[in-house]
Amino acid sequence: MSVLADTAGLDVVGYAAAVRRSLVGLSQDQVDDLTDGLEADLADALADERHVAHGRELVEQFGAPEAYAAELRAAAGLPAAGDARARRPLDPVRRSREVGTRVLGRLRAQAWWPPAEAFLVSLRPVWWVFRAWLVLQLATAWVLGDRRMSWLPNAFAEWVVLGGLVVLSVQWGRGVWFQSRSTRWLPVLANVVVVLALLPVLATMSHRSSQVEDVYRAWAAGAFNGGVQTVYQDKPVDGVVVDGIQVSNLFVYDAQGDPLQDVQIYDDRGLPVRTTFDDGYDQFWFPGSTEPWSFVPAADVGGQARWNVYPLRGAPTSQFEYDGGSPALQVGTSAGTPPWPFAKAPALVGRGTVPADPAEGTVSASGDQTAGATPTPSGTTGPTAGPTAAPTP
Amino acid sequence: MDTTQLLKGVLDLAVLAVVADEDGYGYDVVRRLRSAGIEEVGDASVYGTLRRLYSSGALTSYVVPSDEGPHRKYYGINAQGRAMLEAQRKDWQEFAGTMARLLGTETVR
Numbered sequence: 001m002s003v004l005a006d007t008a009g010l011d012v013v014g015y016a017a018a019v020r021r022s023l024v025g026l027s028q029d030q031v032d033d034l035t036d037g038l039e040a041d042l043a044d045a046l047a048d049e050r051h052v053a054h055g056r057e058l059v060e061q062f063g064a065p066e067a068y069a070a071e072l073r074a075a076a077g078l079p080a081a082g083d084a085r086a087r088r089p090l091d092p093v094r095r096s097r098e099v100g101t102r103v104l105g106r107l108r109a110q111a112w113w114p115p116a117e118a119f120l121v122s123l124r125p126v127w128w129v130f131r132a133w134l135v136l137q138l139a140t141a142w143v144l145g146d147r148r149m150s151w152l153p154n155a156f157a158e159w160v161v162l163g164g165l166v167v168l169s170v171q172w173g174r175g176v177w178f179q180s181r182s183t184r185w186l187p188v189l190a191n192v193v194v195v196l197a198l199l200p201v202l203a204t205m206s207h208r209s210s211q212v213e214d215v216y217r218a219w220a221a222g223a224f225n226g227g228v229q230t231v232y233q234d235k236p237v238d239g240v241v242v243d244g245i246q247v248s249n250l251f252v253y254d255a256q257g258d259p260l261q262d263v264q265i266y267d268d269r270g271l272p273v274r275t276t277f278d279d280g281y282d283q284f285w286f287p288g289s290t291e292p293w294s295f296v297p298a299a300d301v302g303g304q305a306r307w308n309v310y311p312l313r314g315a316p317t318s319q320f321e322y323d324g325g326s327p328a329l330q331v332g333t334s335a336g337t338p339p340w341p342f343a344k345a346p347a348l349v350g351r352g353t354v355p356a357d358p359a360e361g362t363v364s365a366s367g368d369q370t371a372g373a374t375p376t377p378s379g380t381t382g383p384t385a386g387p388t389a390a391p392t393p
Numbered sequence: 394m395d396t397t398q399l400l401k402g403v404l405d406l407a408v409l410a411v412v413a414d415e416d417g418y419g420y421d422v423v424r425r426l427r428s429a430g431i432e433e434v435g436d437a438s439v440y441g442t443l444r445r446l447y448s449s450g451a452l453t454s455y456v457v458p459s460d461e462g463p464h465r466k467y468y469g470i471n472a473q474g475r476a477m478l479e480a481q482r483k484d485w486q487e488f489a490g491t492m493a494r495l496l497g498t499e500t501v502r
Contacts, residue, residue, distance in 0.1 A: 029407025040463045044420035
């Protein structure tokens with residue numbers, strides 16, 4: 001068969017279908033009556049060598065399907081479409097088809113439409129494959145539940161089913177299978193269902209995908225580790241962080257547990273250890289405080305403000321005034337130490353006798369480890385502060 | 394005058410004559426009409442006419458199955474059709490004679 005005959009064959013089917021659709025207002029029986037054998041007759045007309053139509057386009061030869069249909073029904077003595085509409089209401093399928101035909105007719109009148117239509121028509125096989133995939137998704141959702149829907153088939157059996165559906169879809173699209181009247185309803189129904197289900201299926205699967213991503217992200221962030229979340233930051237926090245919380249002040253006690261004031265703290269590189277970086281502008285709350293405090297720096301010999309002198313002194317923020325932009329205590333008030341967490345810390349064992357000597361390098365490594373090497377003059381050996389009493393037998 | 398206008402009145406007669414000559418299916422009748430010289434008639438008109446004549450009882454129809462291609466619906470003439478054909482043939486000849494006299498030309502046989 002020539003190439004012309006093959007493409008003409010498909011065109012004939014489409015033309016005949018268009019003619020049938022244009023026969024509005026008639027019962028299905030009447031339409032079948034009029035158009036029975038239409039495809040064969042059209043094909044004959046195209047193929048006939050003696051006939052002028054040989055090699056010409058269908059529409060060129062026979063006119064628009066609507067006109068053909070009108071001529072057919074007029075010659076058959078049936079009333080024209082206008083009369084029928086007055087008598088009998090159109091069923092919604094016919095009416096929507098009519099609208100589609102009208103829109104298509106108007107579009108075809110535009111100059112830019114034919115190439116666009118040719119392009120879309122050439123994409124038809126993509127739709128055939130896609131609708132097979134949609135049927136698979138619907139079947140999966142129905143049989144296995146919509147949690148099992150995935151973008152690509154998981155199991156080999158699913159691939160086989162998808163392949164079979166693609167074959168069915170393509171063969172119907174090509175007009176090879178499902179042509180007899182008894183089986184025609186099946187693919188048409190499937191097509192309608194698939195078109196209606198297109199958006200819901202895509203929406204559900206996209207939603208599932210984003211849900212999966214959310215869960216994965218939460219897991220990666222440690223949400224499933226029993227509440228402990230590992231926070232990764234690009235820059236380390238400057239300041240003093242204890243138990244995950246940045247602290248605002250440091251309270252220093254000596255070996256005996258007595259509080260120390262005005263202790264300057266430096267780190268192993270000799271940099272001052274700071275807890276605040278606000279230059280006195282910020283407010284800080286302590287546990288048990290009724291109002292927030294702000295801190296003031298200490299001044300060193302060179303006139304520099306020093307913030308690594310602990311415990312930081314300050315006053316309730318209400319006692320500050322902002323003169324010239326910088327915070328300053330009001331006249332008559334002075335900076336005090338914020339409340340200590342406790343009045344006395346537990347005393348240490350084996351420490352606090354030898355003053356620290358920076359030149360010595362390792363200060364505490366030698367000697368003080370073993371109890372009894374250097375007796376502690378203060379006499380307290382443990383947390384209890386009472387005098388030691390020798391037990392008398 | 395456009396012959397399609399003339400044709401509308403006598404298409405029934407032409408189709409009956411063709412089918413009376415020999416049974417035929419849709420396109421077969423079209424082909425024979427054209428080869429007889431009626432080029433202007435549209436396929437749809439012929440098919441519709443065949444349909445109408447069948448519905449009115451002037452033609453019979455039967456399906457001939459085919460191995461090579463699709464089945465064909467053949468039309469044949471019956472007694473009522475032959476009677477209709479005769480009556481219309483007489484009408485036509487009278488009409489053609491009248492027109493010939495009116496126009497002052499010879500009757501075309």
